[in-house]
Amino acid sequence: MTSQPWTAPVAPGAVDATVRLPGSKSMTNRALILAALADGPSTLAAPLRSRDTELMAGALRALGAGVAEDGAGWRVVPGELRGPASVDVGLAGTVMRFLPPVAALAAGDVAIDGDPYARRRPMGPIIAALRALGTGVDDEGRGALPFTVRGRGAVEGGVVTIDASGSSQLISGLLLAAPRFAKGVEVRHEGPPVPSAPHLEMTVRMLREAGAAVETGHDVWRVAPGPVAGRTWDIEPDLSNAAQFLAAALVTGGRVTVPGWPPDTTQPGDALRGLLARMGADVEASGGALTVRGTGAFRGLDADLHEVGELTPVLAALCALADGPSRLTGIAHLRGHETDRLAALVTELNGLGGDVRELPDGLEIRPRPLHGGTFRTYDDHRMVMAGAVLGLAVDGVQVENPATVGKTLPDFTTMWAAMLAAPAARRG
Numbered sequence: 092m093t094s095q096p097w098t099a100p101v102a103p104g105a106v107d108a109t110v111r112l113p114g115s116k117s118m119t120n121r122a123l124i125l126a127a128l129a130d131g132p133s134t135l136a137a138p139l140r141s142r143d144t145e146l147m148a149g150a151l152r153a154l155g156a157g158v159a160e161d162g163a164g165w166r167v168v169p170g171e172l173r174g175p176a177s178v179d180v181g182l183a184g185t186v187m188r189f190l191p192p193v194a195a196l197a198a199g200d201v202a203i204d205g206d207p208y209a210r211r212r213p214m215g216p217i218i219a220a221l222r223a224l225g226t227g228v229d230d231e232g233r234g235a236l237p238f239t240v241r242g243r244g245a246v247e248g249g250v251v252t253i254d255a256s257g258s259s260q261l262i263s264g265l266l267l268a269a270p271r272f273a274k275g276v277e278v279r280h281e282g283p284p285v286p287s288a289p290h291l292e293m294t295v296r297m298l299r300e301a302g303a304a305v306e307t308g309h310d311v312w313r314v315a316p317g318p319v320a321g322r323t324w325d326i327e328p329d330l331s332n333a334a335q336f337l338a339a340a341l342v343t344g345g346r347v348t349v350p351g352w353p354p355d356t357t358q359p360g361d362a363l364r365g366l367l368a369r370m371g372a373d374v375e376a377s378g379g380a381l382t383v384r385g386t387g388a389f390r391g392l393d394a395d396l397h398e399v400g401e402l403t404p405v406l407a408a409l410c411a412l413a414d415g416p417s418r419l420t421g422i423a424h425l426r427g428h429e430t431d432r433l434a435a436l437v438t439e440l441n442g443l444g445g446d447v448r449e450l451p452d453g454l455e456i457r458p459r460p461l462h463g464g465t466f467r468t469y470d471d472h473r474m475v476m477a478g479a480v481l482g483l484a485v486d487g488v489q490v491e492n493p494a495t496v497g498k499t500l501p502d503f504t505t506m507w508a509a510m511l512a513a514p515a516a517r518r519g
């Protein structure tokens with residue numbers, strides 16, 4: 092779906108807002124997988140409703156699970172997994188990496204495809220791993236989408252070695268389905284470091300919460316075969332989607348509070364507390380909420396974002412408005428995200444007059460006065476959010492195809508307008 096360009100609003104003054112965020116994409120899609128593999132029904136309370144999670148729900152339904160509306164949540168009733176089925180993964184990394192190992196457990200063929208750029212995202216290691224664990228995959232030699240998983244109703248499992256330097260999701264996908272493999276799984280990683288450690292911790296923690304036995308070591312993860320418990324999953328607010336709202340406090344010298352900030356979380360967005368403080372924000376956690384205050388002036392950032400790569404687009408936009416230069420490193424794998432995010436950020440920030448250089452593993456950003464213009468978004472929700480942050484301070488930023496935020500935050504532009512319309516902003 093393509094929408095009309097959106098003129099990102101200039102902040103009318105210092106923001107002063109409380110922003111309630113919908114559920115975490117990463118937790119919702121893990122909970123859906125575990126619920127579909129469980130030995131009884133589960134409930135997801137406050138899940139994210141967005142393109143990525145609806146695609147996951149649709150994929151699991153196609154394989155035989157019951158995923159039904161339950162008030163604001165979802166009720167999942169596991170069913171016998173079977174093909175033939177066709178699954179659309181859209182551009183969702185979580186669906187394209189978490190679903191194929193579940194498809195391997197189905198009796199019958201499962202054809203899997205997605206958006207055009209999905210065919211360019213790293214999938215080879217998971218295809219090879221499924222074969223090594225005893226499941227046929229017909230990919231016509233592509234090592235990428237589209238492909239068909241030849242499910243036989245059971246997966247032998249065992250030990251497999253992959254290079255997961257392109258995406259942590261390649262490991263998470265194998266681990267999430269592994270309690271249902273006859274021998275469980277031992278996944279070993281060989282290659283450059285695996286990104287997104289917090290997301291791997293999230294996988295391990297949620298598997299354990301569902302009763303699975305998981306052991307971890309250096310670049311090795313083991314899941315024993317065993318039952319997955321049906322349960323209630325309370326989905327935390329999506330902290331990565333807090334980034335753009337909290338950034339608005341720095342850009343405008345205002346205050347943004349996010350209620351329901353979990354005190355102990357595996358979400359990478361929790362790193363925003365430290366990262367924004369390093370840029371000069373006053374960050375306060377109290378009463379279960381996180382509040383960020385800015386003065387309107389803030390420093391550049393020199394940070395390795397390897398573990399929290401999905402925060403990069405919004406942080407890069409913030410860095411382009413900072414008082415000094417920034418270096419964001421450890422993020423070569425972002426070339427395989429929704430788009431090549433390093434190239435996209437260089438092109439679009441420089442298109443507004445910025446001075447951004449691509450490094451082998453990141454970005455170097457030197458702030459310069461920016462001007463309005465088209466900010467292309469490449470079907471990447473976080474590029475829309477980055478454009479919104481720039482628009483707070485730069486008149487005439489035309490964000491292309493804002494509806495692409497539907498991937499994880501369908502109400503984004505409405506929430507953004509509400510934040511800017513909060514009382515203090517109108518006075519400012």
Ligand SMILES: O=C(O)C1=C[C@@H](OP(=O)(O)O)[C@@H](O)[C@H](O)C1
Binds near residue numbers: 116257259263
């Ligand atoms: O497991 C997950 O839920 C995710 C893992 C990360 O992927 P990569 O390791 O590919 O960066 C992250 O960027 C993505 O948004 C969500």
Ligand SMILES: C=C(OP(=O)(O)O)C(=O)O
Binds near residue numbers: 184185401428429473
């Ligand atoms: C990388 C991201 O998404 P995906 O789950 O599609 O990998 C992201 O949300 O920033």
